[in-house]
Each structure stands twice: as C-alpha cells, then as structure tokens.
Amino acid sequence: MTRSPVGPDGAALAPAGPGVLAYQKRLQDSQWWPAEQLLEHQLRELARLVAHAWRTVPFHGARLAAAGLEPGRLIDLERWQRLAPLTRRDIQQAGGDLESTAVPAEHGKILTTRSSGSTGTPVTVRGTIFDAVVGKALMLRHCLWHPYDFAAKFASIRRVHGGTYDYPHGLHLDRWGDSATFPFATGPSSILSIGASIAQQAEWLLREDPDYLMTFPSNVRFLAAHCRERGIVFPHLEHVTTFGEVLSAETREECRRAWDLFVIDVYSAQEVGIVALQCPTHEHYHVQAETMFVEVVDERGEPCRPGQTGRVLVTPLNNYAMPVLRYEIGDWAELGGPCPCGRGLTVLKRILGRERNALLVAPTGERYWPAFGTRKLPELAPIVQHQFVQKSLQRIEARLVTARPLTRREERALRAYILANLPYRFELDFTYFDELPRNDAGKFEDFVCEATG
Template sequence: MIMPFESALPDIAWPAAVSGRGMATLSLLFQLERTQWWPADRLREAQQAQLKRLLDHAARHVPFYRRRLGKVADADGEMFWQRWCELPLLTRQDVQRAGDDLFSRSLPDGHGELTEVYTSGSTGKPVHAVRSDLWLLMWSAATVREHLWHGRDFSGKLAAIRESGTGKALYPDGERLDNWGFSTADIFRTGPSVSLNITTPVDDQLDWLSREEPDYLLTHPTMLDRLVRRSAETGRRPKRLKQVLTISEILAPGLRELCRTEWGARVVDTYSTREAGYLALQCPDTDHYHLQSETALVEILDSDGQPCAPGEVGRVIVTPLHNLAMPLVRYDVGDHAEAGGPCSCGRGLPVIRRILGRRQNMLRTAEGERWPLLSSDDIGKLLALAPIRQYQFAQTHPDRIEVRLQTERTLTDEEARGVLGWARAKFGQGFRIDLAFPAELSRTASGKFEDFVCLL
C-alpha cells in the first residue's frame, strides 16, 4: 500500500512530490519526531537559544519592549534564566492597552505575510493580535503532530461542530470540504471533512452525525456532553466514531469516561489559545498533556511567581517562540493548570496533569477562591432531577448563585426543590440559590460556553 502522501505533481505518484509548504511542514515534523524525546535540560537549552533571538528582535523592533527587557538576552546559561524570571508578566490588559505598540516595526526575511486575529475569549474584551506565515507553519506542524500522535487514519471522515458564525455551516447539510484542511492536506491525501454550526439544536446535531457517520468528531467539551447525554436518551449514536477531539473549553472530569461508555470513543483534548497557539497536546499513552516546548515556553507559576512542583496548581504563562510579528513575552493567558512530573511514555516534553480554567471564574467564598469543578457525575445527578436541556451557574453576589436553566417544560415544585438542594450541596450552604429561566444561554463569538461564571 502506497503511503497517503499528497503529491503536488499529478504525474508523480511515488515518492510523492509534496508542495513547497508541505515540504516545510515535513521538515519541522522530522525535527519534532526527534526533539520530543530530548531530556529536559536539552529542551531548555534550545528554548534559551530561540528566546534570545526573540528578545533581541523585540528590543530593537517592538516599541512596547524597548525599555522592558533589560539585559536578559546578553546572559547565558543559568544567569539567563535568573534574569528571565525577573521580567514582568504581560497581562491581557497590557496587550489591550499597548495596541499597535506590540506589533513589530520590521519583520526578518522569511517570516512571510501577516494575518490578524481578534479574540475575546471568556472576558468579552477583545485582544487584537497578528501572526506571521512562519508562526502558522509551526502551528501546522503541531496540528499534524497531534494527528500522528493519536494514530488517525487520514482516509477517514473528520466532522467538526464548532463553527458559530451567523449563516455558516447550517443544518441540515452543513458544509463540506474534500480534505481535513491545509495543514494536513499539504502533506497527506485525506478523506473529506464536514462541518455544522454549533448553535444547531442538539437533536439536529445527532441527526446530522447519524447521516454523516464520521470517523472523528471535533467539538467543544460542553457540546460533547450534551450530545452524549441526549444520545443515551434517544438511542441514536454515531456508529463509526473512533475518537472525539475536544478544544477551546475545559474538559470536565468524567466526560472522557462518559463518552467511552456511551459511544465507545476515546476523547483526545488539546490546549491552545488563538493568540499564542498550541500550548499542550494530550499524550498518546495517557490522559495528561505534553507542553509543546518546540514552539512555546510555558511556565506554571505559583502565587509567589515560582515554578510549580508536580501536583501544584499555578498560573499559565506562555511565550510563543517564533511569532516575531507580535512577541508575547511571559504572557499570562488567565488560566490555571496543575504541573505534572516526567511521563511514563518517555517523552521529555514537560507535563501538565489538568487544566482548571480561568481564575476570574473561580467560586468566591469567605474562605477564599476555589474551583467549582463540575464533574460529569455531578451534572448527571442534576439532569436526573428535572427535564433540563441546558444549564449554567453564575455567582452574582458574594453570597448568591443563580442557577440558569433551559427546560423542556415548566418544572414542578418537587423538581425545583431537587435542583435547589443539588446546588446547595454542590456549592455550600452559605449561598443563597436562585433559579432563573432565560430564553437563551449564549456562547461567545468563538463558540465557547462556560457552565460556571463568576460575575463579581
């Protein structure tokens, strides 16, 4: 069987003459196949070499950094890292205030054209970022690495339920491409991909999945949860599904097992942001994540700004290594994650055990802040109490939580009491619990949905 490489020349079948962009991605993949096994100290040394080039460029060509970076790039070895840790963190508010002063006034040859991206994330306050073609090439290499890590059959059908744009990928047909997108299709001959708008009612999504019968599904965790639970109720399920790829939101505890039990499919999660790119990919052998050290320096820092030990939870700080068009040096993405130890798979890429989400959506109590940690089991118990189609919990006051529900019908008094009792047991007796029934529970412009929000 000929390997499914995509030749750019119709008269050349084997070995495939891959396109120029595909060859560039392949050259990175050749290196990534080796660097993933490097020990931590070798990865750190290579990161330092690239960081020094990034800092030198930023100091000379990016107005925001001209007086911010000091002499870090002049240092070597451990002195470099000591000075690095003294650099101030870059907040989302810094990025918003800096505006164009974070854009490079000159880009080296070979970095290509620029593309713009606007990301509102979970805060509703947009960040304007620019990315170079070279950065997108690194992004493509990480995309293909993730496919290869998880052994996907490129001849299969890939379905995506994530598009949220008005009028795009509408039910009943959605949209269709002949391949999985340029990152993969530049190198491999793939099967088709299909897409459906994430705002489509869940029963219609199940109907679409039943008709399309994909091998792989890409969607958000909250959407997957609704699909799997509705599938269990109706008995309708995708029959050929091998894996579900989750993106953009926090993966709730227990959702992997729920999907495996009901659909027989493994969940593979990815951690990324639009402005910083891939931060971590799920390990092929376990459920934890490997930081993508070849494309970004990711630090997990405690409240004192020190690196977290395995098992400790801290802030996620990221420095993309190759986007000289808009350097983000020690950028606080607003998330918390738990650091992990060395992985049994043998890869030297650092580990994070789990991603906990944005700290502005932590539950505030008199004793301090804590994560709500709504597990799949928790949600299953809630949904068993009443005919709930969708839910969200909002801390509206220091002592008040609003349970927002969309239901199949008006709740009975017994059902309402059951929901209130569930919420008191979950969040604590110190909170007043209010029920609300809004006409709509909206996703963000990028299609994200948060099941718990703190409005304080």
C-alpha cells in the same frame, strides 16, 4: 519563508514552508530529546525573540531592561522570571505598541487573530504565515501521535461563519483540511456551525456517520449526555478530539458512558495556538516545547514543582509580529513529572479553567452553544470585559466593563448585533460594572445560565 531555527546538531527546527514533511521528521526526533536539550533549544530561541522585541517592539523595551534581559546575552532563567507577566488587559491597553516595527520579511504576511473572549476580555493578536505554518505542523503531530486513519471521515462542530456551514447540511469537503496541514491525500470531512442546537447536532452526526469528531469540550459534554439519555449512538465513531477549552474528567467520563469511546484533547488558545498535546499513552499533556515556552508559577510567581498547581504563562517562540512574553493565558495547571512514555517534553498533569459550565436554553427547551459574536464587540463599542447571564428562558443580561460610558448609538448597535447572533429573540438588558466578579472557585465565566428548562 527561509528562516529555520536550528537544534544543537545544526538541523532545522522550524519548517521552511507549508507542508514540509522534513520538519515533521525533526519533530519526531526532538520529542525524544532529554529535558536539558529541549531547555537549551528554548533558551536559545528566547534570546533571539528577546533581542527582536528589544529592538522593534516599543512596549517591551523598558520591561526587558528592568528584568536585566538585554540583546546579545544568553537568557538566564532567574532574570527571565523577573519579567512581569503579560496580561490580557496589558494587550488591550498597549495596542500597536506591542507590534513589531520590523517583522522579518521571511516570516511572510501578517495575520490577525481575535480571541472570542472566553475569559470575558477579548484581545487582538498579530502573527505571521510562518507562525501559522508551525501551528499546522503541530496539528499534524497530534494526528500522528494518535490512532487516526487518514482515509476515514472527519467531522467537526465549531465556530464558523457563513450560511454554508449551517444546519441541516453543513459544509462537505473531499479532504480533512488544507495541504499545509495535511500534505498528502486524506478522506472526506464535514463541518457544522456550532450555532446548531444539541438535538440538531446529534441528528446531523447520525446522517454524516463520521469516524472522528472534533468540537469544544463543553459542547461534546452536553451532546454526549443528550445521546445517552436517548440511546443515540454513532456506529463508526472511534474517538472525539476536543480543543479551545479545558477538558474536564467529567466530560471524558460522559463520552465513555454515552459512546464507549475515549477523548483526545488539544490544549490551545486562539491568541497563541497549540500549547500542549495529549500524550499518546496517557491522559496528561506534553507541552510543545520546540515552539512554546510554558511556565507554571505559584501565587508568588515562583516556578511550581511537579505536583503543584499554578498559573500558566506562555511565550510562543515563533511570533515575531507581536511577541507575547510570559503571557498569562488565564488557566491554571498542575505540573507533572517525567512521562513514562519517554518523551522529554514537559508534562502538564491537569489543566483547569476555561470550560463553559452551561449552554444557552431557548424557550422551547433546546440547548445551544452560547455564541454572542464576542470577537466583534470591541469594534462596536469600547468594551473591556463582558459576561452574559441568562436570567430566564426569555431574558439575558449583558454585564459590561467599558473604557467610557457608551453612547445610545453604540448601545443600539450592540443590541442589534448580539440579538442577531442568538437563535431566539431574547430580551436583552445591559448592566455596567467597574469590574466583573469571579465565581467562588476564583474562575471567571463569560457565560452563566441561571434559567431552568
């Protein structure tokens, strides 16, 4: 990998390769740039990305032309805002037309990411090694922003595949992660599959006795409540890091009540990577503006002002394999003003949406993360959108929107696959819809629990 975008002073603003700490030093500098300088960098990177998409991505040509965004021209925000937002349904329907026909060779191997469909509409996105390396650098930035002792023990409870991650042992490693993320020695780490019940997770953490825990917000909310009700504390746990969903104020408070510790959040999505990191001195977020162009727009598509809440649109600046321009990620956020910490990075005061409101309840009363193996569902049948509703302790309803009626063979394959991913042999019903409804707050929930237990 040789491509390295440059800042106004000519220094590289992207890593030359995995684990290159010179890029981390640049991030340490660029976080203090004034907002105007960051915007100048973003517009320059957008112009490069638009020119690439115009030439090599069939889906984007007519859309860019209609907005007046042509190669060789500086990006004008007024024209940029004419570009229609990209939806999850657009990505599903576009297929290969969203993929570049000429990915720069220096960006490395093409990687595939399949979202789990937290909005009920799973998508597949292509990226590159280069894009992934940038994401790893942002993860290290998160660790450098917050009080981590790299010699301590790190535990994570997340969605992983393979029996080596299962309860009761999980996987044990002699370092936190790969050398591309942590290009120096670290302490040990352990990983547990989120398929373990909440009670099993608590017991595993007592045995592992970590200094730090990373997991999903909704998972830690139920885990903290479980521990508070039973007086379970982890003697060395200093803080919890959450990712993958939106972190609510209620979840932060539950962790304070249970363990008297604070939560640090990473705002990310599988399709685009890290969008924003929690400020080192406040509970709001800083957009990772060097690598991501983020907009918050109102119902008319106009930019929100600080204090206003709107839809979040994201444009990753380094994905040349499958450029997603003004991607409507499915979240709402409140735009913030300048941060007292002095960083010029855009502030998101609050983020709303995508936190699960419930866990799966087994007939025994144990609670589990609702993992239905949704990433693979579109491979088994032409599923456009899905929602799972637990109707009772024994029965689950799979609500599906499909591109065409399913065959009996497809239904059998879906049933077998879904049931194989659940901790108990539930009864499973299929119902079909033209469109799945949102809740009273206007949000879509991919899992709803109506059972009591």
